[in-house]
Amino acid sequence: MLRNSSFPITIEQISKRYGRVFALDHVDLHIKSGEFLTLLGPSGSGKTTLLTVLAGFTRPDSGSLKFGDTEMVCVAPHKRDVGMVFQNYALFPHMSVGANVGFPLKLRGVPTREITDRSERALEMVRLGGYAARGVETLSGGQRQRVALARAMVFEPRIMLMDEPLSALDKQLREHMQIELRQLHDKLGMTTVYVTHDQREALTMSDRIAVINAGRIMQLDTPRAIYERPRNRFVAEFIGESSFLQVQVAGGRVRLGNQTLRTAVAAPSDGPMLLMLRPERLRVLGAQDADQAQDATLNLLEATLVATVYQGDSSLMQLALPDGSMLSVRGPSGATAAATQALPGERLQLALKVEDTVLIAAEGAA
Ligand code: ADP
Ligand code: MG
Numbered sequence: 001m002l003r004n005s006s007f008p009i010t011i012e013q014i015s016k017r018y019g020r021v022f023a024l025d026h027v028d029l030h031i032k033s034g035e036f037l038t039l040l041g042p043s044g045s046g047k048t049t050l051l052t053v054l055a056g057f058t059r060p061d062s063g064s065l066k067f068g069d070t071e072m073v074c075v076a077p078h079k080r081d082v083g084m085v086f087q088n089y090a091l092f093p094h095m096s097v098g099a100n101v102g103f104p105l106k107l108r109g110v111p112t113r114e115i116t117d118r119s120e121r122a123l124e125m126v127r128l129g130g131y132a133a134r135g136v137e138t139l140s141g142g143q144r145q146r147v148a149l150a151r152a153m154v155f156e157p158r159i160m161l162m163d164e165p166l167s168a169l170d171k172q173l174r175e176h177m178q179i180e181l182r183q184l185h186d187k188l189g190m191t192t193v194y195v196t197h198d199q200r201e202a203l204t205m206s207d208r209i210a211v212i213n214a215g216r217i218m219q220l221d222t223p224r225a226i227y228e229r230p231r232n233r234f235v236a237e238f239i240g241e242s243s244f245l246q247v248q249v250a251g252g253r254v255r256l257g258n259q260t261l262r263t264a265v266a267a268p269s270d271g272p273m274l275l276m277l278r279p280e281r282l283r284v285l286g287a288q289d290a291d292q293a294q295d296a297t298l299n300l301l302e303a304t305l306v307a308t309v310y311q312g313d314s315s316l317m318q319l320a321l322p323d324g325s326m327l328s329v330r331g332p333s334g335a336t337a338a339a340t341q342a343l344p345g346e347r348l349q350l351a352l353k354v355e356d357t358v359l360i361a362a363e364g365a366a
Pocket of ligand 1: 018
């Protein structure tokens with residue numbers, strides 16, 4: 001079942017409108033051969049539409065789609081060499097596990113004997129070897145989703161498309177399946193386009209993430225780059241927690257109130273920008289940290305504690321800057337964590353590493 005040849009997918013200027021809504025708005029996207037790429041975006045952003053364009057169920061109004069060098073827009077779905085897994089399994093409830101998995105082969109006129117063998121092999125891939133004779137209705141949610149996966153893989157497609165395949169599963173099973181799916185991908189090496197609205201799932205599984213909003217790709221990057229260097233406010237807010245502070249850039253200097261910040265990257269141009277702060281990247285300095293006041297790798301901010309919320313594995317503190325703008329700091333929650341003992345109204349000093357000082361454009365999509 002191991003394939004060494006998959007193809008890259010090239011999407012150029014693909015648009016699809018429903019009435020006045022652009023489900024896809026001039027999308028450009030290059031997916032590398034063998035890559036695990038995730039489309040991440042809120043409900044209604046166009047994820048499913050893009051996936052069904054790839055599968056051939058939706059015909060775009062304009063644009064080009066290539067698998068390798070071959071133009072695919074007019075190619076029928078069953079001629080695309082694409083396996084697809086949906087959120088709701090879409091298994092035939094009255095058929096056995098084996099008959100479900102073998103169905104795509106039957107459609108393709110494969111001899112019965114071979115269907116049985118290949119279905120069993122696909123079931124082994126998803127660790128359901130020996131389940132062929134079972135009824136689908138006797139399986140758990142996670143097992144059903146694995147059957148759907150085996151059915152998508154059984155004809156050895158070179159491209160795998162998955163539309164929120166884990167969203168019906170409970171958290172524990174989801175996290176387990178995320179790792180299994182990724183391992184399976186690494187073993188089989190097919191180009192995979194995975195859809196989710198769950199940012200943690202996207203960060204966990206992907207080689208790269210395309211963040212999509214209102215039919216447009218907002219950023220295409222590795223998980224780390226998406227999280228550490230979001231290109232605009234939408235991406236920064238959609239992935240992880242963040243606070244935003246207004247800063248002014250003048251002559252290359254970044255001013256927050258009456259203080260000048262040290263930044264990792266030079267500010268692109270003069271004018272207002274936003275400083276993005278991740279709560280876990282800010283640290284409350286205590287009396288024992290006095291020497292850090294001189295540390296050139298840090299920016300120091302003075303803020304007043306408003307409230308502390310205990311959240312088990314960590315504590316979240318809300319703080320106010322002198323100008324009234326608010327920010328959050330996540331810190332340790334243990335009994336010995338000094339910062340957690342601070343009382344509302346106390347003035348605290350916060351340290352922000354220069355490398356974590358991220359500036360983004362002040363308005364919407366940059
Ligand atoms: P997502 O999968 O990200 O939730 P979709 O691709 O399903 O988003 O939808 C994108 C937009 O296109 C939404 O505004 C949705 O209402 C619209 N849309 C999708 N399919 C249809 C359709 N068949 N008819 C009309 N509008 C549609
Ligand atoms: Mg969808």
